[in-house]
Amino acid sequence: MQPQRYWREIPQRYRLEAGRCRRCGKVFMPPRGLCDSCRSTEFETIRLADRGKVHTYTVIRVPPAGFAAQSPYVLAVVELDDGVRLTMQVADCGPDEVRVGLPVRVEFRKINEVGKSGVICYGYKVVPA
Amino acid sequence: MREVAVIGAGMSRWGELWHQDLRDLSCEAVLKALAETKADRVDSIHVGCMTGGLFAGQEHLASVMADCLGFAGVPASRSESACASGGVAFKAAYAEVAAGLCDVALVVGVEKMTDVGGDEATYALGTAADQEYECYNGATFPGLYAMMAVRHMHEFGTTRRQLSQVAVKNHSNGLLNPEAQYHAKITAEEVESSAHVADPLRLLDCSPITDGAAALVLCPLDMAKKLGKKAPVKVLAIGHATDTIALHSRKDVCRLAAVEKAAERAYKAASLKPEDIDLAEVHDCFTIAEIMVTEALGFARRGEGGKLVASGATAIGGKIPVNTSGGLKSKGHPVGATGVAQLVELAVQLRGEAGGRQVKKPSAGLAQNMGGTGGSSIVSILGVA
Amino acid sequence: MVGIIGYGAYIPRNRIKVEEIAKVWGTDAQSYKKGLMLEEKSVPAPDQDTITMSVEAARKAVRRAGIDPADIGALYVGSESHPYAVKPSGTVVAEALGSTPECHTSDFEFACKAGTEAMFVASQLVKAGSVRYAMGVGADTSQGAPGDALEYSAASGAAAYLFGAEKEKVVAELIDTYAYMTDTPDFWRREHMFYPRHGGRFTGEQAYFRHITSAAKGMMAKAKMKPADFDYVVFHQPNGKFPLRAGKMLGFTDKQIGTGWLVNKLGNTYSGASPLGLTAVLDEAGAGDLILVVSFGSGAGSDGFVFRATKRLKSVQGLAEHTRDMLDRNKRYVDYGTYLKYRKMIIMNE
CATH class of the missing domain: 2.40.50 (OB fold (Dihydrolipoamide Acetyltransferase, E2P))
Known part of the structure; x- marks a missing residue:
């Protein structure tokens, strides 16, 4: 594993940071750019x-x-x-x-x-x- | 859309083939498939291969295959959907022929897996799972399927013995298939005392590492008489679907939603029901997979796949023979070749050429090919023309 | 008022008994049990190191303090088993807590007193008003050469302390500090060497006892206190016997020492040793209790601290697992072969 690949996921791996859809509330781990429930692209960061x-x-x-x-x-x-x-x-x-x-x-x-x-x-x- | 026929089908030898590389294996399978036809040309080549790069250091298989098969100049492309690569390559070829983009399409599925050591093979196969959120944390493919098995046992009371019965049946079928990697009769006790891999799965619950290739020749059904030598086999339908890459992202970890959707689409397109299928080649990469797949295909009710195999219904001579070829378990599992080889078995069976493992007068056969833990699946139904 | 606003401990679950080690080397387990008062020691799992234990201890400290980790302005990790020779442990700990990026971080090394060094500097930064909160962590997966006497004691654990100056948050006020240090080569590990070496009996009188007693006397003189003033005292504990003997030399009772004396069941957690002892004291102490801490690190030096527990302490004790519970509950004993595997002492292919 190259350090850059490891580093990119640090917020998830160290702090369990996930993305919560601002429109429908669905939680994604890891965070993603598009909600599969409501197609919203607005997310907030939460800790699991x-x-x-x-x-x-x-x-x-x-x-x-x-x-x-x-x-x-x-x-x-x-x-x-x-x-x-x-x-x-x-x-x-x-x-x-x-x-x-x-x-x-x-x-x-x-x-x-x-x-x-x-x-x-x-x-x-x-x-x- | 034109109706499409399979006019040629062939497999290379499968096993640990130290003298043969990707090209040798493909060439052997393709020559056998072409020998069943009168085609004097190939219009298009579709290659199914999971990872020539990680297993054999070779990518750009479109060019490699066209070249080594003596068809440099012919358009070629490679499909990848992990262990479902072969099935997906078949779909691409089918679509071209059906759409009239070409008449004679060659499908070749291949994987050369023994040029790497165990750790590298585990890594290569692991790329079909979620690298950052499954494999990073120590998951392996046997481990992921084992977790499905534990949950299936927890929810439905599926037993260790029922898992063994899948392996026993498929090895028993493999004994009747000269092309199978393993010709060994095994007992449930032997499965249950084989080496631990990922609890509850043991070595004999797992499909092996295999070198091998398989090939098909497709053409429009109305040209099958002219281009083929044997009774043509018709492609009745193809259903294809995906699911989440990570097992943990699924609402139900012991339900194969991609297989259910692919099957539903295929049955609908073919106007058939599960009970109309006379035999099925399914993706038994692990014993639990066959149990869950038979449920997803509608051969058993949900949670009753274990009971189905225990009842003998999936044996040759049973109500719905499953994996007459020996399956991935006994025939071998060169990952990119598997989906194509399943269709080779259906063609052989539908033509009545399966010898000792022949299913009595089948009219429709189903092949179910699956990538990863079910992140992708393709279901193809073939029938006598 | 400057003081501890949160504290946390971490002890791995695995243990190995002195008898299990003695069996392999043909030595007399009783000489370690009676002579050095060592019964068993903690063993890190193969997935534990100074960083992972520091994170767990630090999270407990943050939980007890009830602060936003983003407000931690300085974080120091003291250890002689930092997983990287170059690259800080502290950055991982700060990142895992959520204290980055506005946080000053450094790794400390001073044999067994690196942990109290981290506490010393963290507390003084708060006192100076440079940062709002500062954390000092002591942690080690201690090394002892196989067959060496240290193998019976070299253990693993971590303790973390958050310092702050907001009166309502302080659970133990820092009354005063003291440092005593000389150049004494009693124990060392050269660059690229796997195991430390030591000067045998030279490590006793001239190193441990001289520095501990001098620092304790100096601390008490500076704070104008005497042994009887203290409810609890914690000394660095390389084995069971040394801290008790140091206590006698200084006029402390076994009762004053007992609460923070973990070594017979824990082993010597090196940089974690006196900080872990203090966590056990804080788990029990009540408002107004006076606590003396004197660490020792080979090389050699001692840090002294005097703390006075506040009323708030009682309300945070239950917010995280107590040190004694971690020490006594849920233990799993490993055999010597497993211990070697866990400690990576078996030569493996890459």
């Missing part, structure tokens, strides 16, 4: 809830490049308290501890490192609440 629950999950046992040290790890679609769903790791959670409906809260974690000399990528994960 930092608590939620596991909507569905898996345990990744064959990890992609850069994730070996964390493997096996729990990956989930988490439904935040404001209704927005995101794919994120459930950190500090063993394969036997996760279930649909598990209450979780967001924590700031290291997501990946680009080799030994590349940029360190941070972002959101959840932990059991």
Whole structure:
């Protein structure tokens, strides 16, 4: 991952900043330029809830490049308290501890490192609440 | 719009083919497809390939293919819709022929996947998901489908055993297909004790990494007699749809809306219902995918795809045979070639040439090809002319 | 009135027991348990580092302070395990809090006292009126060479302090500060080296005890106070024994030290050590309580602080998880192999 690509998403990855349609209120994560509900192009920036629950999950046992040290790890679609769903790791959670409906809260974690000399990528994960 | 026929269909050998590259594979499939026709020319070439760049370091496949197939000069273009690239290339060729822009169109789907290592293959396939909001956080394709499986199990009581039954059935069909990558009878117990990949999915729930190509020759139906050697197969309808790129953006993570929409459009255009379909080739990249796709296609009620496979209805000889070729699971899954190869199987079946896996006198077959986690899907229905 | 307006702690969930480490090296676990009063230590998960723990501690501090993070005018992170050799940890922390761009940021390093250095500078900037709010963070994923005595104690954690000068917001008034420093090479890590080295027994009397006791005496003299005046005292805690002994040398009781003494279950969180001890004290202290903090960093020096808890403290204690709860609840023990994997001590292909 080149730093510019990482950098561009920092508001979302560090602060869970989403876009809310000023006309119909629909929330988009990441923010986008056009609302698919009402076609409005006017948005305001909001911060997503930092608590939620596991909507569905898996345990990744064959990890992609850069994730070996964390493997096996729990990956989930988490439904935040404001209704927005995101794919994120459930950190500090063993394969036997996760279930649909598990209450979780967001924590700031290291997501990946680009080799030994590349940029360190941070972002959101959840932990059991 | 002109009616369109498939007059030639062929596949290269599929598997880990260390001696063959993109060009060799394509050439092998195209020569077989052309050999079934009397066509002395090709007016247009449509290539389906997901990512020649990431898998084989080669893009600009329009030129590469026209060149290596001996058709330099002929207009060519490449369609990409991740694992649905082959199906989408077929649609582009169909549209040209139907619109009268050309008469003889060649479709070639190809993927050379074994020139990269495991991490690179995972990365390349991952580009079909949301890079910044799924893969960034550690998602893999088996992982994304596993999350669909967990939710499907949670909501509908789909069982681990039902997932296994998809793999067992498709490997059993693959045994009857000489072109399949794997010829191995497997049991549910073997599926359930194979290596963990992404819970609950195990190695034998996943389609393999495959090198391979598949090709079709299309022409207007009224020219099929002149240009073809065999009984022509007619394109009855094509339905095509998209969905959100990220699984988490969907209201329902165990519902394939793109497949439902594509099927609805195809059924409507063909004036057919699910029960009119005699066999289906569906995108079983993972066992759960076949279960969810059979629901989306209307072969099973919502949530009952697991029960459908368990009932034996989708086996050869059942009410609606699914993946007689062995599916992606056993036949292999060279991603860009898959959608074309599904149609090759339908052509072979509709002509009654499928040997031991032949479905009894089919009149209509359906192919469902899917990109990513269902971010795109294309449903094509072929019938005897 | 200048003082702490918010504080926060972070301790990773994973632990390793002294016995588990001793088993691998064939050493006597009892010598560490009895001799140094160490039982177990925190271990960072592979996705945790000084930056992630700093962000979590800092967010708790902001929550307790109830301020807009955009008003934080200075933010300093003290650590000897900054993830980057060049590129600040503080920029990530400030960005994650939402304190950019009008924020002065720097990373500090002074062995185990980098955290109190950050607090020292942050508090003085507020006192000088340069900024409205300033944050000082101490955090480490401490390194100790495998097989070295430090391996039994080198732990991970973070504590963050927000300073402000608005009387109604202050939860612990900063009464005074003091610094004591000499050039003493008791512990170091050279550029490009993975693990620190130390001077063995030289690190005791000439380094830790001399600086801690001198700084404590200097602090009390400057503030015109004596040991009996304090309700709580926090010393840097490289092991269980040292802070208790320093306390005895100075005339403090174990009771005064006990609340902020976390090391037997936490290990030595280096730059996080005395700041984390102070969070445990603030979780319990009541209005008017006097608190003495003396850090120690090899190289060597000590920072002294005297705080007095205000009435507001009680109302913010419950706004974030207490340090003792993080220490005692929800623990997960790892074996030595997992510990090596988590700490990236296994040679892997890129």
